[in-house]
Amino acid sequence: MTSTALSISIIFGAGFLAHGYNLAGFDVFTRWFGLLGVVWLIAQYNRWDWFSAVALIINILASGLGIWMGFHAGWLIASSIFSLVAWDLSEFHRRTRTMPKDGLRKVERLHIARLSFLALAGLVFATLLLLLRGQFTSDWGILLIVMIVASLIQFIAGLRTS
């Protein structure tokens, strides 16, 4: 469960950053951020646990630069949120890797539920920002709905487990 959530977070984190830069017409950076996502996935597969912190720093700094340059803030904030989630899950995955499965499922579910809730809160904040700026688009709306549904499922499952 953690591995799947981690892979999705990495793809979303790097993907939204690349998309944010792509919307602004910076195709070179789009490719570089796409590559960052691929390297992050490979690093995760090879258990280079230190890489997630490096990737988080790159992602946050790139998002900050994009916002400062006036790119679409929603995708860049979403990118930093998912990078944060991926960094957290990467650390969690490292710790649970050697643990026996008994009782771990409960902890895993609760952890992911809390993270989903936090990610959703961040996205809601980003949506408010977009509404204020008048940058709300249909694809952002679809992302928000998908995230709300996914977070609610995780949250309810987490509550039931606890």
Added chain:
Amino acid sequence: MSRIALLAALIYIIFLAGIGSLNGSVLRLALPLGLYLLAGLWRGPEKLNLSAERTLSTEQIRPGESITVIITVTNHGESLDQVSLHDPLPDFLEIFEGSNNRLVRLPAQDSLSWSYSVRGRRGSHTFNGLSILAEDSLGLVVKRTFLPTRGQLLVLPSVARVRHIAIQPRQTRVYSGIIPARQGGTGIEFFGLREYQIGDSPHHINWRLSARQDNLLYSNQYEQERVADVGIVVDGRSRINNFCDRSSIFDDSVLAAVAVSSALLSDGNRVGLLVYGDRARWTSPGYGKRQRERIMLNLALAKTGESQNFKSLFIPRRMFPTNSQIILISPLHSDDLPVLAQLRVSGYPLMVISPDPVSFEVRRLGNRDSVKLAARIARLEREIMLRDLRGLGIQVVNWNTVIPFDQAARASLSRPITFLRAIQREGRQ
């Protein structure tokens, strides 16, 4: 770098960038990070109020056997989202089933119980407690503690069964046993003849000799068989037992000590044991099963070590009764020769069982030409040393540890040394 520090640093950089560039929109990026940080700090564990209990299915096992460890942890305080429990184990124990780690959620006033099985090599381990690491659900706030629990595990040494060890001490004790006492009396082996005395059994009259004499009858005398005092000394000096690749021949010495002491005790002898390595461990002489248990316990705890006191071979004569049989179990070093000679001169019958360190090390070093040459030289040196020892009247058993000890003992220790020498002489002729 801790996770909180990394997040704080990122938030700080974002603030600096926002203020420096006079662009407020950059500051919005700090909000998800701040939210995450606050969520972690809000749910972090404050004070740990836990207790732990440990149960062991048994306290003594033999190598290859497993023991089940049951641990129960109770949370007397507030609910803990993530608790990592770790039960530290020494090197000589390995997990056989289950795990000594757990990552769980521990609600308030709740208990968690889990078990795992371990098995291992010879040694003793005291379980001191559990390492606890409690965190918030995001792993930002960490609290560590150590919960003391009691438990002692003893892995006894392996046992090689040897039926009989033939020894010939100068002096025996008063109790009957199976060691020839060099005194006439009741026994099995013919010892000599003497004039018939009233009370002698007619079965013991030597009729052939009596027929040749006028008016005199002669009785056969048999050799008395008694028990003896035996002192076993196990040499645990690091420099002669341990090798560069962290392998050690000491376990073989311990195996030999177990086999020899068991055989001698089951023959009714009084056996004492001295093991010296990191420190001297002394088991005072005694008889029977209880003494066997005491010796096993001491051998289970025996470790190699280097001490200034035991730099050279150490056999304290005052610990063993005069003229008692001494059995030294040691890989031996050429420097040990004078000490052994001195002991022999003092009148102690001495037997040396020496696990062969040359063969032991060669097996680990491979089949290179340089190794073969070095092994040849080392073997020659060792042969000279062993020959010198035999020349001093010391019974030496050069044990190649590839051969099981019971086989080696059967070939060289089951009969008296005089008998074995006679066989060898006959073989040469």
